[in-house]
Amino acid sequence: NFKSSGDYFYEIKITETENVPEDQDIYIRDTYTESPFKLSDLEAYEFSATAGEFNDRFQIVFRESVTLSVVDQEIEALNYYYSNTRDNLVVMNPKGVEIKSIQIFNILGQSVYNNQILHQQSYSEYPITDLSTGTYVVNMNTESGVLNKKIIIN
Known part of the structure; x- marks a missing residue:
């Protein structure tokens, strides 16, 4: 405001x-x-x-707005969510976008997870343990840009 x-x-x-x-x-x-x-x-x-x-x-x-290019469409196809039943971050990457790193931040902006050893597959799961119930932001850095998404851990 x-x-x-x-x-x-x-x-x-x-x-x-x-x-x-x-x-x-x-x-x-x-x-x-x-x-x-x-x-x-x-x-x-x-x-x-x-x-x-x-x-x-x-x-x-965190990036300038531009018309969607082929690269942007590839990033938009990248999807991820937290599975409360398996305590994993599930990443669906049908276009094979190169993922450089995944970071998770708590509501205070503190980094609570950082992974730079990633599988470049169409479907991957990353174990996320020792996080308490709450809201977090997942920051996924790719070869073409950065994606941020809020997740809730129950």
Whole structure:
């Protein structure tokens, strides 16, 4: 949410990050202009606003929006979920996208799982043990981009 008390100019910039890879680009997307701005260049995004509350004006994204290419379609076909019955992360990779790493973060942003030794198969399972009940974010780094998905462990 963003609230403005009048007609003013504002700046948004990143001053510090935590648990974000150094080569990860971070963008802010202004839904009014429909254009992404790369915050990770340490420059401030400047904009103006009138008085009011703007609930959906900004989005944080980790890659620039582009038209879906063949590579993007391959990544979109990649699917993964947590199996509570087997305590495994199940990865379905029908297009054979090269997966470089899988990381799992808890709700505090702490890395609780990191695997860089991966099977490049259409179906794989990775044992995930010793995680308590809760919500986690799975970060899958592929040759073509990064996918993030929330999982719930019961």
